[in-house]
Each structure stands twice: as structure tokens, then as C-alpha cells.
Amino acid sequence: MYTVIGGTKSRAMRVIWMLEELEQSFEHVAAPPRSDDVVAVNPAGKVPVLVVDQTPILDSTAILTYLADKHGSFTYPAGTIERARQDSLTQFLLDEFDAALWMAARHSFILPEELRQSAVKDSLKWEFERSQRTLIGRMGDGDYLMGDTITVPDIILAHCMGWAISARFPISQSRLEDYTIRMQARPAFERASAR
Numbered sequence: 001m002y003t004v005i006g007g008t009k010s011r012a013m014r015v016i017w018m019l020e021e022l023e024q025s026f027e028h029v030a031a032p033p034r035s036d037d038v039v040a041v042n043p044a045g046k047v048p049v050l051v052v053d054q055t056p057i058l059d060s061t062a063i064l065t066y067l068a069d070k071h072g073s074f075t076y077p078a079g080t081i082e083r084a085r086q087d088s089l090t091q092f093l094l095d096e097f098d099a100a101l102w103m104a105a106r107h108s109f110i111l112p113e114e115l116r117q118s119a120v121k122d123s124l125k126w127e128f129e130r131s132q133r134t135l136i137g138r139m140g141d142g143d144y145l146m147g148d149t150i151t152v153p154d155i156i157l158a159h160c161m162g163w164a165i166s167a168r169f170p171i172s173q174s175r176l177e178d179y180t181i182r183m184q185a186r187p188a189f190e191r192a193s194a195r
């Protein structure tokens with residue numbers, strides 16, 4: 001049995017979305033970061049956490065990869081060239097998309113007010129725009145990052161694009177705009193968002 005800890009406004013959305021895609025049942029504890037429920041399973045107080053048979057798994061990407069491997073879906077098999085390309089896209093998205101949005105969030109509402117440097121957001125937006133162009137250059141044909149097969153980095157990218165829209169980070173590439181609309185129209189995304 002799976003238990004997901006973390007609300008849908010956090011990166012826990014990636015895990016909930018994936019479980020909906022895989023049609024797995026799960027319990028959902030929408031606990032906020034640093035709350036007692038979270039610290040009990042993750043001393044860093046961060047979400048998401050996936051609890052599997054009383055064992056907590058930390059970090060959304062580790063969780064997505066575990067679920068994809070376990071259920072044999074949303075991933076190429078470990079040890080294949082396709083898996084290397086898939087993982088390399090995942091790392092690119094974490095470095096260039098997730099990191100920029102997270103840094104902007106820290107300087108908007110997470111760090112103590114006196115430590116926030118709001119000017120950093122201009123350079124993050126500039127880098128985010130450049131990263132979108134780089135990503136487009138790495139995408140082949142097809143609806144997904146890996147072509148016609150949906151994989152773990154698609155969940156991360158689509159989640160980051162939704163995050164970018166709410167953080168007012170401009171989406172400068174029309175292909176990424178279309179991609180986001182298409183991904184957010186998936187029934188599993190809609191079911192996850194409705195939680």
C-alpha cells in the first residue's frame with residue numbers, strides 16, 4: 001500500500017499524478033512541509049515522501065523512478081541507451097527548470113524576509129528562457145520528450161511548466177506551451193489536480 005505525504009501544490013503533485021497514471025490506489029496525507037507528520041518520516045521536513053510498507057522514500061524524482069521501474073511503465077529499462085537518454089533529460093530538467101523555479105520560490109516566500117534577494121528572479125527568468133531553447137533543441141519528433149513514449153521526465157517537465165505559469169516565469173517556446181496544454185489535459189493529471 002502506498003501513502004503519499006505532501007499537498008498537490010507541492011512537488012507531491014508529481015507523485016500523485018504518476019500514481020493516477022499507473023492506476024494504483026494510495027492514501028494521501030496533504031501535510032505541509034516541516035509539519036509533525038512530515039518530520040516523522042523525513043527529518044529535513046520536505047515533501048513529497050512516499051511510504052511503502054512503512055519505509056519512507058524521499059525525493060520526488062527518486063519516487064517517480066521507483067514507481068516507474070516497479071510497475072514497468074513510464075520508463076525504459078535500466079542499462080539501455082534509451083534509459084541513459086531519459087535520465088539525462090531528467091537531470092537537465094532538475095538542473096535548469098526545477099532549480100530555477102525553486103530558487104525563485106525561496107527568494108519569494110520561503111527564506112526569512114530579511115534574506116530574500118528579489119533581484120535574483122530576473123537572472124533566473126533569463127536562464128529559464130535560455131533553458132527552454134536548449135530543451136527544444138534536444139527534443140525530437142513526437143508528443144513526449146522521448147518521442148512517442150511518455151516517461152518520468154515528462155511528469156517533471158509538465159509539472160515545472162505549470163509551476164512556471166503560476167510563478168510568472170514566461171514560457172517563450174510555443175512548442176512547450178502546446179506540450180503543457182496537452183499534458184495537463186491527461187485524465188490522470190485532472191484526477192490528481194482534483195484531490
Ligand SMILES: N[C@@H](CCC(=O)N[C@@H](CS)C(=O)NCC(=O)O)C(=O)O
Nearest residue numbers: 010011033045046047048059060061
Ligand atoms: N528535490 C526534492 C525537493 C523537495 C522540496 O524541497 N520540497 C518542498 C516543497 S515542493 C519543501 O518541502 N520545502 C520545504 C522546505 O524547504 O523547508 C524533491 O524533488 O522532492
